[in-house]
Amino acid sequence: MKNVVLINASPKISGPSLSNYLVTLLANQFDLASICLSVINIRQSITKRLTLDDFTKLKEADAVVIVFPLYFYCTPGILMRFLEDYQRFIMEQGSLSNQTKVYTIINCGFPEPERNREAVRVIASFCKHVKAHFRFGVLIGGGGMLLETKNAGFMKKTIQALHNSFLTIANDIQNNEFETIENIDISVKFPKILFRFIGGLNWISLARKNGLKKKDLYRQPYR
Amino acid sequence: MKTTIITDKDYQTELFQKLQERLVAFFKDKNFEIEAINVGRDDLAYCMGCFGCWVKKPGECVIDDLMTKINRDYMNSDIVIYLSPIIFGQFSANIKNAIDRSLPNTSLPFFITRPDGSTIHPPRYDKYPQPIIIGYGEQLDTEDRQLFIDITEKHRKNIPALIYQNDDQALIDALNTIALGKVGEHQ
Numbered sequence: 531m532k533n534v535v536l537i538n539a540s541p542k543i544s545g546p547s548l549s550n551y552l553v554t555l556l557a558n559q560f561d562l563a564s565i566c567l568s569v570i571n572i573r574q575s576i577t578k579r580l581t582l583d584d585f586t587k588l589k590e591a592d593a594v595v596i597v598f599p600l601y602f603y604c605t606p607g608i609l610m611r612f613l614e615d616y617q618r619f620i621m622e623q624g625s626l627s628n629q630t631k632v633y634t635i636i637n638c639g640f641p642e643p644e645r646n647r648e649a650v651r652v653i654a655s656f657c658k659h660v661k662a663h664f665r666f667g668v669l670i671g672g673g674g675m676l677l678e679t680k681n682a683g684f685m686k687k688t689i690q691a692l693h694n695s696f697l698t699i700a701n702d703i704q705n706n707e708f709e710t711i712e713n714i715d716i717s718v719k720f721p722k723i724l725f726r727f728i729g730g731l732n733w734i735s736l737a738r739k740n741g742l743k744k745k746d747l748y749r750q751p752y753r
Numbered sequence: 754m755k756t757t758i759i760t761d762k763d764y765q766t767e768l769f770q771k772l773q774e775r776l777v778a779f780f781k782d783k784n785f786e787i788e789a790i791n792v793g794r795d796d797l798a799y800c801m802g803c804f805g806c807w808v809k810k811p812g813e814c815v816i817d818d819l820m821t822k823i824n825r826d827y828m829n830s831d832i833v834i835y836l837s838p839i840i841f842g843q844f845s846a847n848i849k850n851a852i853d854r855s856l857p858n859t860s861l862p863f864f865i866t867r868p869d870g871s872t873i874h875p876p877r878y879d880k881y882p883q884p885i886i887i888g889y890g891e892q893l894d895t896e897d898r899q900l901f902i903d904i905t906e907k908h909r910k911n912i913p914a915l916i917y918q919n920d921d922q923a924l925i926d927a928l929n930t931i932a933l934g935k936v937g938e939h940q
Contacts, residue, residue: 541800541801541802542801601800602849603907603908603909604843604844604849604904607797607846607847607849610841610844611799611850613841614845614846640864640872642872645871648900648903648904648907648908651842651896651900652841652842653841656841659841725864725872726863726864726872729862729863733807733808736804736808740808742808742809742811746811747861747862748811748861750812751811751812752824752827752829753878
């Protein structure tokens with residue numbers, strides 16, 4: 531039975547999280563009769579001081595999937611803390627395995643999935659340093675929109691593409707081969723000009739709920 | 754003229770000490786006032802992805818810790834230097850936390866189009882300090898070095914990313930190519 535760990539690396543404390551949705555969607559791809567599945571939420575892991583238990587789970591895993599939002603074109607600081615500390619843990623343990631397969635699923639707010647490319651390389655580098663076997667990444671553009679409109683008709687193709695990519699991960703975990711699989715880009719099929727316009731309206735609407743006017747969004751407190 | 758140097762408290766190696774000394778000497782020689790801010794594991798909360806800096810307290814982080822001072826100092830400097838150990842080809846966790854939580858300074862929530870057709874958030878301010886990213890590490894392979902540069906230079910304009918591995922002259926030469934004063938947006 532394969533031992534699979536899904537890492538939800540969303541920095542969010544509360545509220546809807548796309549990473550959480552993606553982890554749930556991915557978890558549903560596995561046949562639980564043949565997979566032992568665990569999910570680690572890194573914010574919980576760090577704040578509740580569960581990292582030692584979680585690091586042990588990672589060390590014993592056959593496959594790990596790291597799911598996170600893009601922050602400034604690479605991984606969020608909270609994920610770096612987890613990965614840095616894991617590297618220290620694994621070095622202290624002195625027993626590295628190069629058989630653990632690692633995948634990543636990264637989403638960014640911009641519509642262009644290729645903006646996630648360097649973050650995939652960071653996960654590949656992490657694998658190199660802890661002697662795990664990096665497989666491939668799923669790069670998602672338009673992440674902010676995906677969560678709110680996942681049931682809309684125009685999202686059908688995108689959701690199908692997500693399912694297909696997650697199935698590719700699940701199948702790759704089940705086999706013992708290391709054949710090359712390229713990164714998978716997934717974007718929201720929606721005109722960019724409308725994406726930008728509706729995105730802007732959405733931010734104004736959120737600000738109004740907090741008692742702010744549109745002009746308040748432009749404040750320059752440190753000028 | 755003021756230079757703020759943001760450093761990682763957890764990676765103050767000999768190489769780092771040497772790098773910082775060279776930088777301080779370089780900017781003192783040019784009559785810059787220098788402020789070094791050391792960031793450690795317990796100094797900054799992690800960004801919580803709440804976007805409060807866009808829609809609750811625009812331009813300010815809703816978490817009140819050392820980052821409040823860093824964000825204010827950032828905008829009141831002419832040069833801001835991030836000195837980061839290179840970990841997995843990226844910034845260390847401490848430095849990345851400081852970068853994640855600079856969002857209230859760097860961007861507005863809206864989207865605009867760049868000349869290459871890609872999407873970006875517009876800057877909050879018209880003028881910014883010149884940011885300089887300097888990564889350091891004793892043993893770095895080619896991919897980690899290149900990745901560290903690509904993370905910044907492929908995606909953001911007007912931000913030079915340098916790597917220091919004990920070559921003082923290369924560092925000074927690189928710094929001498931940078932205009933040392935406030936610049937426009939660096940999205």
